[in-house]
Amino acid sequence: MPSIKIVPIQFAQVEILEDLLPELSTHFRTEVILGSLPRFDLSPYFNPVRSQYDANEIIVELNKLVVGEMKIVGVTDLDLFIPVLKYIFGQAYLGGNAALISGYRLYNSRYGLPEDLNIFADRLKKCMIHELGHAFGLIHCQQPGCVMLPTTYVEEMDQKLTTMCSSCFAQLRENQR
Numbered sequence: 035m036p037s038i039k040i041v042p043i044q045f046a047q048v049e050i051l052e053d054l055l056p057e058l059s060t061h062f063r064t065e066v067i068l069g070s071l072p073r074f075d076l077s078p079y080f081n082p083v084r085s086q087y088d089a090n091e092i093i094v095e096l097n098k099l100v101v102g103e104m105k106i107v108g109v110t111d112l113d114l115f116i117p118v119l120k121y122i123f124g125q126a127y128l129g130g131n132a133a134l135i136s137g138y139r140l141y142n143s144r145y146g147l148p149e150d151l152n153i154f155a156d157r158l159k160k161c162m163i164h165e166l167g168h169a170f171g172l173i174h175c176q177q178p179g180c181v182m183l184p185t186t187y188v189e190e191m192d193q194k195l196t197t198m199c200s201s202c203f204a205q206l207r208e209n210q211r
């Protein structure tokens with residue numbers, strides 16, 4: 035069973051990630067650790083025209099850090115894009131070993147609302163489980179509330195649960211066998 039390594043990269047809320055580890059470990063039934071990449075510089079992936087960072091290029095770099103059976107998830111506060119979308123909350127490839135999540139658009143303050151780190155933590159958890167779900171081979175789900183629903187806006191994310199529906203969960207366990 036691949037272990038999961040969560041790696042903050044220019045991400046402020048590391049304590050929130052620490053708090054997430056036990057729940058992720060239960061959900062994915064594997065060891066989840068918080069790692070660090072002291073010299074991982076994202077400036078080469080900055081696109082000056084978009085003022086955003088290229089998620090696909092960063093994932094390529096994260097993939098090079100995978101050792102053995104492992105899923106690695108980079109978490110940053112920088113704003114991410116992929117060429118076909120204006121922005122993304124996160125990105126992972128089906129069955130891939132590396133994923134990337136951005137907290138940039140998960141902060142209430144981004145939307146002119148008072149900051150609420152509990153809400154932020156909830157959103158981050160949803161992104162994390164969603165992208166890890168892809169990394170463990172799950173496709174998008176249309177079941178209302180399922181964390182594997184595709185999400186474009188933060189309001190949609192707030193309507194999702196922090197867990198998978200029973201059929202996604204069954205598929206996850208099947209993929210993990």
Ligand SMILES: [Zn+2]
Pocket residue numbers: 164168174183184
């Ligand atoms: Zn997705």
Ligand SMILES: [Zn+2]
Pocket residue numbers: 175176177180181182183198199200201202203
């Ligand atoms: Zn589902």
